[in-house]
Every structure is written in structure tokens, then in C-alpha cells.
Amino acid sequence: MIELTARSPFNGTLPLSVGALNLSQVDAGQMTALSPRKGQGKALASAFKQAHGIAWPGPGRISGREGCRALWFGHSHVLLMGPVPDATLCQHAAMVDQSDAWGVVRIEGAGVRDALARLTPLDLRETQFKRGHTARSEIADMPASVTRIGAQSYQVMVFRAMAGTLVEEIEVAMRGVAARAGGCDHAIGNHD
Amino acid sequence: MRITCPICGERDRREFHYQGAAVALDRPAPDAGAESWDDYLHNRENPAGPTRELWHHEAGCGAWLVVTRDTVTHEMQGSELASALQEADS
Ligand SMILES: [Zn+2]
Numbered sequence: 001m002i003e004l005t006a007r008s009p010f011n012g013t014l015p016l017s018v019g020a021l022n023l024s025q026v027d028a029g030q031m032t033a034l035s036p037r038k039g040q041g042k043a044l045a046s047a048f049k050q051a052h053g054i055a056w057p058g059p060g061r062i063s064g065r066e067g068c069r070a071l072w073f074g075h076s077h078v079l080l081m082g083p084v085p086d087a088t089l090c091q092h093a094a095m096v097d098q099s100d101a102w103g104v105v106r107i108e109g110a111g112v113r114d115a116l117a118r119l120t121p122l123d124l125r126e127t128q129f130k131r132g133h134t135a136r137s138e139i140a141d142m143p144a145s146v147t148r149i150g151a152q153s154y155q156v157m158v159f160r161a162m163a164g165t166l167v168e169e170i171e172v173a174m175r176g177v178a179a180r181a182g183g184c185d186h187a188i189g190n191h192d
Numbered sequence: 193m194r195i196t197c198p199i200c201g202e203r204d205r206r207e208f209h210y211q212g213a214a215v216a217l218d219r220p221a222p223d224a225g226a227e228s229w230d231d232y233l234h235n236r237e238n239p240a241g242p243t244r245e246l247w248h249h250e251a252g253c254g255a256w257l258v259v260t261r262d263t264v265t266h267e268m269q270g271s272e273l274a275s276a277l278q279e280a281d282s
Contacts, residue, residue: 049271059253060200075199075255121204135200137207 009163011101016171019178021109023170025156028081028104029067034093035076044092050077051086062147071147072135079145102145103163107170108153111177114143116154118173122146140169193266198273199253205212211246213237214258217274246274 008014008025015024036044045056054064057072064070064082073079085095107115113124122137123129134147142165145157158166193205213236220228237243240263247257256274261267 019221060201075249075253121206123202136252137203138253143251 009160010167011164013164013167014105016167016173017108018171019065019181020111021107021174021177023105023107023167023174026104026106028102029099030080030082030097031099031102031127032082032095033073033098034061034078034080034085034089036093040092041076043049044089047086047089047092049185051089052083057134059137061134062132070079071134071145073134073145101160102157103160103166104155104157105166105170106153106155107174108150111150111181112152112154114180115170115173115177116146116156117135118176119169120144120146142166142169193268195247195257195259195268196271197249197252197255197257198271198276199255200249203249203252207249207251208257209248209250211248214244214246214274216246217258217278242269246280271273 008027010025015022034044034048047052048070049114052064052068052070054068054070057063057070057078059072062069062071066082068082069080071079078102079098089095100173116122116139117124119139120137122135122192129135129148131148131150134145136143136145137157138144139158142158142162146156147155149155156166156170194202195205195208196202215232215236218232220232243261243263245259245261247259249255249257253258257271257279258274259271262271
């Protein structure tokens with residue numbers, strides 16, 4: 001049997017830091033998309049909670065913690081990150097393994113919101129997008145999942161094939177924010 | 193232009209894909225006759241004023257919406273999930 005080695009979607013480009021901002025890879029482990037079968041929404045929510053000990057998240061919300069987290073992931077769609085899903089849930093849900101389908105990063109540090117605001121049309125203001133909120137939207141014209149993990153910490157996911165572009169785009173945004181702050185040697189436009 | 197998705201809230205227009213008049217939800221019966229099918233497939237009103245349209249929240253939650261928009265002012269007058277309307281009908 002051929003031994004295959006799993007490779008990161010980011011292929012050695014992460015972590016990277018610019019000014020006060022840090023961009024790192026998240027190894028989310030198993031990722032499974034769950035969608036309730038017709039009329040099974042309530043039954044699935046309670047079976048899910050029973051099986052994994054975390055709530056079935058409502059629209060725009062997450063539940064759980066690092067290592068066992070559920071993200072609202074679109075209309076009738078939740079992504080379980082971490083554990084292998086309990087097999088009995090398939091009575092109520094269509095379950096799709098998406099572990100290899102996404103590139104997942106964390107971006108954090110002072111000014112992180114300014115960097116993301118350069119890339120997404122989401123309203124990220126403090127009163128609108130709080131810790132534990134999540135959204136499907138765009139990052140630099142790529143379909144994305146954006147989640148606020150902490151006060152100055154966000155998780156961003158794009159399709160794995162776009163992982164390289166994601167790093168490039170976020171790095172440019174980070175450099176722009178650092179240049180505005182005036183403190184970064186290798187910020188764009190700071191060559192004199 | 194901003195569109196309010198019943199699931200996601202108010203979002204930038206760039207997250208949405210425009211499909212056309214909401215007549216697509218009123219599919220005629222297979223034996224409804226050539227005239228009904230001709231209307232359904234090809235003939236559209238071109239109203240100046242409130243219009244019901246299908247929009248797809250493509251880069252958001254993925255839901256299909258029926259959006260009421262005033263074509264004169266571009267005022268967004270409301271939006272509903274297309275799936276909820278279909279279920280209410282059936
Ligand atoms: Zn939506």
C-alpha cells in the first residue's frame with residue numbers, strides 16, 4: 001500500500017506576522033457538514049446536542065470551543081469542526097466529510113478588524129459582529145466563512161484551492177494596516 | 193445597494209446573484225398548454241414600480257430569496273425565503 005503524507009493547504013507559507021498582526025494556519029481536524037433532512041431540523045438539533053455536548057448553532061452563531069466546535073455554515077447547514085460525527089446523526093442529517101476541502105486560518109492582533117475590512121463587505125463593527133458570531137460572505141472576492149473567535153481574533157475559511165490567494169490577500173491587507181500605523185519596515189509604499 | 197436576507201440580515205449587493213422576475217416560482221402544470229408555458233418561459237412584465245424578483249444569496253447563506261424592489265427608486269421593500277413561500281403554497 002502506498003503511504004501518502006497529508007500536506008497543509010498553505011504549503012509552508014504560514015505563520016506570518018506584519019506589524020501587530022499575526023496570520024496562522026488552523027489545523028481543524030475532521031470537518032463535517034451537516035444538513036437536516038426534510039422536517040428533521042428539531043430532531044437533529046437535539047440529537048446533535050446529545051451526541052456532542054454542544055448546541056446546534058442558530059443562524060450566524062457558533063457553539064463549542066476549539067477542538068469541538070460547530071459553525072453555522074449557511075442555509076440549513078452546520079459545520080462540525082474537530083470530532084468525528086456521531087454515526088447515528090445520519091438518521092436526521094445528510095453528512096459530508098469536508099476535512100480536505102477548506103483552508104482555515106486565524107488572523108489576530110491589534111487592528112485585525114481594519115485588515116479584514118479591506119477584504120470583506122461584512123459589517124464588522126463591534127456592535128454588529130461580536131465574539132461567537134459567524135457569517136458566510138466574501139474575502140477578496142472569494143467565498144468565505146468568517147468567525148469572530150475573540151476580541152481581536154478571527155477565523156477565516158476559503159476553499160482549499162484558494163488558500164494561496166487567501167494568504168497573499170490577507171498579507172497585503174496586513175501591510176496596508178501596518179503602513180497606516182506607520183511602524184512597519186516592509187509595509188507597501190515604504191521604500192524610501 | 194443593500195439587500196436584507198431573512199437569514200443573514202442586511203448585506204452588500206455583491207453577495208447576491210440576480211435571477212429575474214419571481215414568476216419562476218409559479219411553474220405551470222405539465223399539461224397547462226402552450227400559452228401558459230410560453231408566458232412562463234419567455235414573457236415578462238417590465239413594471240415601473242414594485243417588482244417581485246428572485247435573488248440568490250450566492251456568497252452568503254446560499255438561500256433563494258423573493259425580494260420586492262421598486263424599479264423606479266431601487267427601494268428594497270422586503271424579502272422572504274423562496275422555500276418558505278413554496279412550503280406555504282403546498
Ligand atoms: Zn443569507
